[in-house]
Amino acid sequence: MLGGYTGKVLNIDLTTGNIEIEKYPDRMLRKYLGASGIAAKILYDRTDENTDPLGPENHLIYMTGPFTGTRVPSSGRHEITAKSPLTGIFGEGDVGGTWGVNLKRAGYDGIIIHGKAEKPVYILVEEGQVSILDGEHLWGLDTIEVDEKLKETHGPKTVTSCIGPAGEKQVLIASIMHDGKDARAVGRAGLGAVMGSKNLKAIAVIGSGKVDVADEEGLKECLKKSLPKIIANTQSLKQLGTAGGAVMAEKWGDIPVKNWSRGDWESIKNISGEKMAKTILKKRYFCGSCPIGCGRDIEIKEGPYKGVSGAGPEYETIGLLGSNCMVDDLEAIAYANELCNRLGIDSISTGSAIAFAMELYERGIIDERDTDGVKLDWGNGEAMIEMVKKIGSKEGIGELLGKGVKRASEEIGGIAPEFAVHVKGLELPAHDPRAMSSLAVGYATSNRGACHLHAGGFYFEKGVTMPELGYTEMQDRLSSEGKGQLTFHSQNIMCILDSLKLCKMLLFGKVTLTEIVEWIKYTIGWDDFTVEELLMAGERIFNLQRLYNVEYCSISRKDDVLPPRILSQPRLDRGTGDYLPPLGKMLYEYYQIRGWTMEGIPSEEKIKELDLDDRHVPLI
Ligand code: SF4
Known part of the structure; x- marks a missing residue:
């Protein structure tokens, strides 16, 4: 038997409530490896041109990889794949945290979900036992409240993947959130709306088993060479998180400023990883098996955003809700980030949509009658926060912006599409091809x-x-x-x-392909790989x-x-x-x-x- 894989994937039909277990041939695992590869194959097999991304026929595929749940560094991750309702094409997201690790420890490599429940439900995977449970009491709660509620019900070791109100309302930029306040997101491509369309609020997992590998001692020895190198080369990620790259990104012209319309922006120093480390950083956060710990755990102790705590903004959020909207108030961004996480919306697409709206406002294409009185001026942190609330709640202009900048600009018409920055309907993240060709x-x-x-x-x-x-x-x-x-x-x-x-x-961390092949040999047992x-x-x-x-x-x-x-x-x-x-x-x-x-x-x-x-x- 291969190491790394549990060899079992759950197939859940929410329409009928039927739960089956699938097993894949070893040669297919070798061909597609796991997670993204296997999920792409399943999506290719089971959906097609007639699949409505928000219809019961779409498949929402959670899949781990052979390294998930092992001691291989930074492997506590899983993939979620579906046909995207935002773009209408292939959609997926990779995410860290501990959810995937717990699923593996509960005995499963993945979960394939299709159909649609009659009323809100959640799935519980507890040490190999699987059930579909009434989720009506969770409907309407934000993602952190859902996590707290499910921990109350099933115990503190429960780990959740869930949607917020945005996913329920099928906002097209809705995310799927994991790990409660630690907030690890599958943000892109609107997969939260797919989950909402199935009346599925959450998947709670509890797993304490062990993920077997082909040669535990060999893997341990092999990693002794890799780990010191990884740790030595990722010190800035450890100290400053991904937001530590913001100052250099501004210097290189990489981070977006003013809806991608200009460069140099000195105020970047006010929202940088360095600023976070000196002000609101509480401690680091580590995904499963990670020796780096780039995650930021923050706490705001005073001022208008007092009480904001948990996952701090990443580089991408700083770039889209910050510099792209010209907001240089780190605490306002941290609050907006928490709102995105709680409501369950992608902070990249959200920041992009708000910057797009700010540009339309500046140009007089929209005005306060369209924004419910919000003055959408560049740099107005309170206005940015109001827009996050509107998008996540699908209210007012938020309903339009929550469709993503491509659709929103097409609905507004005129010259609006000129200011919509996306490819195939997915908003650009905070790296500029004019700086990184x-x-x-x-x-x-x-x-x-x-x-x-x-x-x-x-x-x-x-x-x-x-x-x-x-x-x-x-x-x-x-x-x-x-x-x-x-x-x-x-x-x-x-x-x-x-x-x-x-x-x-x-x-x-300067990990090489040769090292990865070594890890495969010791984990899976493919000696000739x-x-x-x-x-x-x-x-x-x-x-x-x-x-x-x-x-x-x-x-x-x-x-x-x-x-x-x-x-x-x-x-x-x-x-x-x-x-x-x-x-x-x-x-x-x-x-x-x-x-x-x-x-x-x-x-x-x-x-x-x-x-x-x-x-x-x-x-x-
Ligand atoms: S903590 Fe950071 S470096 Fe470690 S796995 Fe998570 S995202 Fe990657």
Whole structure:
């Protein structure tokens, strides 16, 4: 029997209440690795072009990887996958915390949910026992209240994954939150709305078993070499969290300012990781098996936001709710972040939608009659907070903004779409392709829309190396040379990390592919596994997701684009000058390296090479 996997996945039909256990052949696990890869295959098998993302036929797939729940560093993670109601294409999110670890310890690799419950329910997985329980008393509660209530009912060891009021109301940028006040989010692509559409409020897990690996002692010995290196190379993440990157990002022109319309913004120092460390930081937070601990646990002890506590804002939240709205009040951002977590909305899409609305307000396209009297001026922290409340509650203009900037701009009409910054309907995260050129082709082609975590090339432009692929030094961030190739490699690596379940922060810890293959051998027991096979698996998973988008969602080159503002308006700041990324040139190189046609379609030869010509044969 393979190590790492429990070998059991729950299949729950909420319409009938039927619960079954699925087991996948070993060769399929080797082909798709786990988490993101296996979930993509299940979504490919069981949904299609006729699937309404908010219909009972959509599948909401929770999946761990073979490393989840083991001692492999930074592996306490799981993936949630579904057809996205925000973008209408492949949707997924990777998340840390302890929920996935507990699911594995309860004896399951994943949970596939489909159908729709007649009334609100929650699922309880307790040490192998599974039940669907009445959730009406939870409906209407925010995500932290749900966590507290379920801990009261099932005991303090209960770990939750749940939606807030936004998910219930099927707000298209609704998130799925985990671990209560520690607030780990599957934020992107509106998967909280999918959960809400199924009348599923929460999944509570309690697990205390052990995840068996092929060679526990061997793994322990092997990690003795890796851990000191990881810890030594991630000291700034430990000390300042991801928000520690904000000051450098502003200097490089990477962080968005004023709805992506300008550069240099001195006020970044007021909302940086350094500022957080000196003011509201209480302690660090660690996801399962993580030696880094980049999470921030904060507490505001006085002032208008007194009482805010728990998970502090990450870099992305600082960038979108902060600099992109020109709000330089760290405590206001921390409060808005807590509201996003409680209501269950993605802080990236929310910040982007508010900045978009602020620009429309400045230009006179909307006014106070549209905003219920809120003065949506740049830098107005109270107005930003009001908008978060409106979006999360689907009230007033919040109902429109909660549809994401693409749909909102189309409904407003006129020139509004010019100010909507998204790719394939997913708002850009807080990294600018005008500062990190690989992100141009990375955002344009990533399978869930604009996503730095899927693109990954910018890590190498920030100094990450990967000797097996020839990346031994920092890549030139303002050059398009070789960025098609870099994006090809980094997207495949992201698929590997998301499938085995490894945090991307390990890249800053200088973890190599060779080390990951060693961890696979000791964890799963595949003694003949190689770096080449690992890379092939990553490429296969990426292509399967692309084929989902091509075959079921009509995605092609016409959709591999960037917002006009990013393509044609330089930031003119000290970090980027007048640089604009030449997307067409990079895309040409990228399609060639991917083995896709110039229309962005995987070629038959490539499909065969990746052993995807049998993709229509179901997993089981
Ligand atoms: S580095 Fe941060 S996000 Fe990654 S696993 Fe550790 S605590 Fe979680």
